[in-house]
Amino acid sequence: xxxxxxxxxxxxxxxxxxxxxxxxxxxxxxxxxxxxxxxxxxxxxxxxxxxxxxxxxxxxxxxxxxxxxxxxxxxxxxxxxxxxxxxxxxxxxxxxxxxxxxxxxxxxxxxxxxxxxxxxxxxxxxxxxxxxxxxxxxxxxxxxxxxxxxxxxxxxxxxxxxxxxxxxxxxxxxxxxxxxxxxxxxxxxxxxxxxxxxxxxxxxxx
Amino acid sequence: xxxxxxxxxxxxxxxxxxxxxxxxxxxxxxxxxxxxxxxxxxxxxxxxxxxxxxxxxxxxxxxxxxxxxxxxxxxxxxxxxxxxxxxxxxxxxxxxxxxxxxxxxxxxxxxxxxxxxxxxxxxxxxxxxxxxxxxxxxxxxxxxxxxxxxxxxxxxxxxxxxxxxxxxxxxxxxxxxxxxxxxxxxxxxxxxxxxxxxxxxxxxxxxxxxxxxxxxxxxxxxxxxxxxxxxxxxxxxxxxxxxxxxxxxxxxxxxxxxxxxxxxxxxxxxxxxxxxxxxxxxxxxxxxxxxxxxxxxxxxxxxxxxxxxxxxxxxxxxxxxxxxxxxxxxxxxxxxxxxxxxxxxxxxxxxxxxxxxxxxxxxxxxxxxxxxxxxxxxxxxxxxxxxxxxxxxxxxxxxxxxxxxxxxxxxxxxxxxxxxxxxxxxxxxxxxxxxxxxxxxxxxxxxxxxxxxxxxxxxxxxxxxxxxxxxxxx
Numbered sequence: 001x002x003x004x005x006x007x008x009x010x011x012x013x014x015x016x017x018x019x020x021x022x023x024x025x026x027x028x029x030x031x032x033x034x035x036x037x038x039x040x041x042x043x044x045x046x047x048x049x050x051x052x053x054x055x056x057x058x059x060x061x062x063x064x065x066x067x068x069x070x071x072x073x074x075x076x077x078x079x080x081x082x083x084x085x086x087x088x089x090x091x092x093x094x095x096x097x098x099x100x101x102x103x104x105x106x107x108x109x110x111x112x113x114x115x116x117x118x119x120x121x122x123x124x125x126x127x128x129x130x131x132x133x134x135x136x137x138x139x140x141x142x143x144x145x146x147x148x149x150x151x152x153x154x155x156x157x158x159x160x161x162x163x164x165x166x167x168x169x170x171x172x173x174x175x176x177x178x179x180x181x182x183x184x185x186x187x188x189x190x191x192x193x194x195x196x197x198x199x200x201x202x203x204x205x206x
Numbered sequence: 207x208x209x210x211x212x213x214x215x216x217x218x219x220x221x222x223x224x225x226x227x228x229x230x231x232x233x234x235x236x237x238x239x240x241x242x243x244x245x246x247x248x249x250x251x252x253x254x255x256x257x258x259x260x261x262x263x264x265x266x267x268x269x270x271x272x273x274x275x276x277x278x279x280x281x282x283x284x285x286x287x288x289x290x291x292x293x294x295x296x297x298x299x300x301x302x303x304x305x306x307x308x309x310x311x312x313x314x315x316x317x318x319x320x321x322x323x324x325x326x327x328x329x330x331x332x333x334x335x336x337x338x339x340x341x342x343x344x345x346x347x348x349x350x351x352x353x354x355x356x357x358x359x360x361x362x363x364x365x366x367x368x369x370x371x372x373x374x375x376x377x378x379x380x381x382x383x384x385x386x387x388x389x390x391x392x393x394x395x396x397x398x399x400x401x402x403x404x405x406x407x408x409x410x411x412x413x414x415x416x417x418x419x420x421x422x423x424x425x426x427x428x429x430x431x432x433x434x435x436x437x438x439x440x441x442x443x444x445x446x447x448x449x450x451x452x453x454x455x456x457x458x459x460x461x462x463x464x465x466x467x468x469x470x471x472x473x474x475x476x477x478x479x480x481x482x483x484x485x486x487x488x489x490x491x492x493x494x495x496x497x498x499x500x501x502x503x504x505x506x507x508x509x510x511x512x513x514x515x516x517x518x519x520x521x522x523x524x525x526x527x528x529x530x531x532x533x534x535x536x537x538x539x540x541x542x543x544x545x546x547x548x549x550x551x552x553x554x555x556x557x558x559x560x561x562x563x564x565x566x567x568x569x570x571x572x573x574x575x576x577x578x579x580x581x582x583x584x585x586x587x588x589x590x591x592x593x594x595x596x597x598x599x600x601x602x603x604x605x606x607x608x609x610x611x612x613x614x615x616x617x618x619x620x621x622x623x624x625x626x627x628x629x630x631x632x633x634x635x636x637x638x639x640x641x642x643x644x645x646x647x648x649x650x651x652x653x654x655x656x657x658x659x660x661x662x663x664x665x666x667x668x669x670x671x672x673x674x675x676x677x678x679x680x
Contacts, residue, residue, distance in 0.1 A: 018378075018380045019380070020294075020337065020421060021401070021402075021421060023401060023402035023403075024382075024400055024401055024402050025402070026402035027382075027383070027384065027385050027399065027402065028382065028383065030385065031344075031383070031385065052402065054402070061403075061404060062402055062403055062404055065387060065404035065405060065565075066344070066384070066385030066386050066387050066405075067385070067386030067387065068344050068345065068385040068386035069385055069386075080345075083555070084306045084307075084509070084555065084556075084559060085306055085307065085465070085505070085509065085541050085552060085555050085556055086306070086307050086464035086465050086541050088551075088552075088555050089464075089465045089466055089541070089543060089547065089552075090465070090466075122304070122306070122388065122559050122562065122563065123304060123305070123306040123307065123308070123509075123559070124345055125303050125304070125308060125309045125311075125312045125343070125345075125346070126217070126218065126309060126312075127218075127306075127307050127308070127309045127462055127464035127465075127470070127539065127541070128218040128309060128462055128463070128464045128470035128471050128472060129217050129218050129470075130464060130465075130470070134345065137344075137345050137346070137347050138347065138348070139217075139348075141217050141218075168347075169344070169347040169350055169383070170347045170348075170350030170351040170354055170383075171347075171351060172350075172351040172354040172355045172358075173354055174353075174354045174357050174358060174380070174381045175358055176361055176367065176378070177361070177362075179368070180361045180362070180364075180367040180368055181367060181368060181378060182336050182337075182367050182368050182376035182377055182378040183336075183368075183376065183378070184337070184378070185294060185337075187294055187420075187421035187422070187423050190293060190294030190337075190423075191293050191294065192293040192334065193293075193334060193335070193336050193375075193376070194374070195373070195374045195375045195376070196260060196334035196335075198374075199259050199260055200259060200260060200261060200334070201259065201261065
């Protein structure tokens with residue numbers, strides 16, 4: 001495991017084909033690896049490097065810059081409590097401390113059963129709905145401490161099928177059929193689109 | 207159709223009674239579908255654009271003075287004009303919304319993806335390019351799902367891709383997403399990230415994206431909300447657009463008001479006509495401070511903006527008015543603090559954000575933000591040193607030399623220092639960390655002093671085991 005499965009390899013190649021340079025697909029491919037394994041494994045980074053034409057070290061260099069990529073397995077559910085200013089003003093820190101107690105872990109830790117990893121995170125763009133959190137990046141708004149406990153109980157009871165396991169982001173993917181694709185050119189080969197030249201007034205043609 | 211009310215299917219959005227340019231479909235619970243979009247004039251703007259020449263389309267946006275909604279507020283039409291006649295060229299959509307307090311681009315992507323896609327297509331057409339990259343923030347999977355579905359539908363229906371709407375025009379839009387890095391919202395860092403690299407900003411000059419952007423080719427980077435305005439503009443024209451808002455800042459803006467107010471929400475507001483007082487206290491807006499407490503301070507334009515106070519309540523909501531008063535409207539995020547707020551704690555919270563998010567490329571920011579956080583933390587913990595206030599200001603001066611932008615305080619005889627600050631760094635992240643510090647110290651210095659012990663501390667306060675370990679933030 002950890003290299004792409006055959007179906008994910010097909011998907012990876014489709015993603016790469018949309019970019020003028022393969023390396024641009026690095027971050028989407030890291031997400032795909034994380035979706036497959038729940039974290040980004042070393043073998044996956046090596047595979048990505050092969051596919052986009054860079055070294056595994058370069059893939060790791062990109063990977064480690066971004067907070068969402070986990071280099072080690074985390075819980076099935078990543079619970080990210082916002083403590084940035086808007087949430088802090090309305091109890092974000094209290095919510096985080098309560099989450100620590102309920103789950104029995106500090107931020108960065110994972111429960112023994114591997115269900116939950118807790119993180120304190122920066123602004124997640126729901127500031128009017130403070131205090132808020134995300135479970136695997138799905139928002140929960142205006143949580144009281146009791147709401148938090150109910151949320152965790154619901155997840156443990158399997159009542160939150162709307163939240164996929166960690167690693168899966170958007171469940172709908174972009175897919176461009178070959179007959180609808182305008183066409184991808186390398187930065188070196190690309191030129192002025194013919195339609196643009198023909199539609200510009202004569203004196204403005206490049 | 208409800209007015210002046212929360213819309214349950216769009217959490218945070220308040221449908222107030224003002225004009226709706228970008229939120230017109232929000233009241234529909236199926237606003238994100240192609241069916242709803244087409245039933246309410248979706249892609250009419252693209253059709254109108256295709257009937258005209260690209261230069262004419264660009265002219266409409268220029269005439270409308272469509273100001274960028276990402277933070278800097280630069281006119282989009284002028285930015286577009288900076289592209290040299292070099293191909294290929296690219297459009298990159300900045301949907302990496304992560305400025306503290308900002309909550310609008312996510313709503314626009316989740317609630318009306320077709321409006322954004324249409325705006326992208328019109329812009330690509332005006333600029334004569336055939337590849338657009340839509341960069342959405344990683345932590346927004348619902349936006350990814352809605353955008354992916356919308357793109358798939360729009361491709362199938364012939365509004366995006368090869369020979370759009372039966373013409374010879376062919377343009378692709380690729381949905382791309384990030385992975386958690388605030389700095390990638392900076393346009394040159396966004397380009398680095400889109401090239402598959404660590405998201406570290408590039409030096410301008412020479413790397414102005416319009417000249418040397420993605421793959422070193424001319425690239426326009428526009429904010430989501432900026433492009434969401436374009437279809438309306440195409441349908442209604444520049445003159446109609448200018449009927450809304452003020453002369454310098456036409457149209458509307460989406461503003462997120464959060465914190466200690468009775469009705470926090472995202473409001474579409476006419477620029478320059480409505481004031482901060484209207485927004486904080488107005489019946490159609492936030493309806494006042496919670497528990498009718500006093501106002502301590504408010505952040506007028508995202509975490510990076512110097513704070514405003516009671517004295518600035520009558521400043522109109524537009525960038526050109528906020529700048530001379532010592533701050534900015536930035537990304538349209540207003541965070542309100544009532545008089546129970548601890549100024550040191552609030553400043554620390556914002557500074558800690560910049561310390562965490564500094565990319566590490568420039569020394570003054572990499573070292574300075576972490577140092578600022580450390581000093582503020584020890585003041586808050588009661589371990590402050592007598593010279594810590596001066597030390598904080600001195601660190602700030604190394605990141606952002608000279609008088610830092612700050613609001614006036616007539617009572618104390620202090621005048622405003624206009625925005626923006628100077629910087630010793632490549633991008634504005636470092637200088638942003640100085641904003642909460644100078645704002646808080648200048649207005650609430652006594653709160654800092656009160657937390658710094660003047661007498662020797664009791665031995666139990668000096669117990670080293672109570673001091674957080676390095677790297678431990680809690």
